[in-house]
C-alpha cells in the first residue's frame with residue numbers, strides 16, 4: 001500500500017514537552033483519524049507534516065518527497081484545513097479566490113464555484129461574518145479547488161453542531177470515492193471516527209501509541225472484567241492497563257485472543273471504544 005505521508009523518527013522538542021521519534025505512515029486512499037488527549041502532540045505532529053514546524057530530528061516525507069527539495073510540489077498537492085480563521089478577516093470569498101488561486105497550478109475556478117454553491121456560502125460577505133461551520137466549509141472549498149490529493153485537517157469538527165458535523169463527515173466520505181484522495185484529521189470526537197475512519201493513529205504524551213486499521217483495533221483491543229482471584233503476575237501480562245477495584249478488576253487488552261486463551265469464560269470481554277482506549281491508557285500504559 002502506498003504511503004502519502006511518512007514520518008521517520010520525527011522529533012520536536014519544546015521546553016517541558018517533546019514529540020518523540022514519531023514513525024507514522026498515512027496510507028493513500030484512506031481516512032486516518034488522529035486522536036490523543038489535549039496537549040498530546042497532535043497539532044505539533046500535523047505542523048511537522050505541513051512544514052510549519054521543522055523537526056529537530058528525523059524525517060518527514062510527503063508523496064515520497066522531502067520539503068528541503070520539493071516544498072512547492074508538495075504544497076500543490078496538499079489542502080490544509082484547520083480550526084480557526086485562515087483568511088484575512090475583512091475579505092470575502094471572491095477576494096480570497098483571487099489571492100489564493102494563482103498560487104496553485106491546478107487551481108480550478110469551476111470547482112471552486114461548485115463547492116461554494118454546494119456549501120451554500122455567500123460569495124460577497126466578509127469572512128469575518130461567517131459562522132465557525134461556514135469558515136470550515138470555506139477553508140475546505142479552497143482546499144478542494146486546487147485538486148488536493150491529501151487533505152490534512154486539524155480538528156475540523158470542533159465546535160460544530162451535531163447536524164452540521166454529520167453533514168461534513170458525509171461530505172468527507174463522498175470526497176473519498178475515487179480512491180486517489182487521502183484524508184488525515186485530528187479530532188477529540190471519537191464517535192466521528194467510528195463513522196468514517198479506516199485507520200486510527202493514537203498519540204499520547206508525544207509518543208505514537210499505534211496506527212492501526214479500525215478493524216484491527218476492534219479485533220485486538222477489548223475491555224476485560226473479572227474477579228481479583230484470576231490475577232497473578234503471568235495473567236496480568238495480557239493487559240496494557242489494569243484497574244483493581246474492591247470487588248474485581250477492569251482491564252484493557254491489546255491482545256484479545258490471548259485473553260480468550262488465558263481466561264476463557266471466567267471473564268467478561270467487551271468491545272473497547274476509542275474513548276475506552278484513550279481513557280484507560282491516559283496515565284500511560286501501566287498497572288494500577
Ligand SMILES: Nc1ncnc2c1ncn2[C@@H]1O[C@H](COP(=O)(O)OP(=O)(O)OP(=O)(O)O)[C@@H](O)[C@H]1O
Pocket residue numbers: 014015017036037038039040041042043044045
Ligand atoms: N511553539 C511552541 N512552543 C512551546 N511549546 C509548544 C509550542 N507548540 C506546542 N507546544 C506545547 O506542546 C504540547 C503539545 O501541543 P499540541 O498543540 O501539539 O497538542 P494537541 O495534541 O494538538 O492538543 P489539543 O488537543 O489540546 O489541541 C503542549 O504542551 C503545548 O503547550
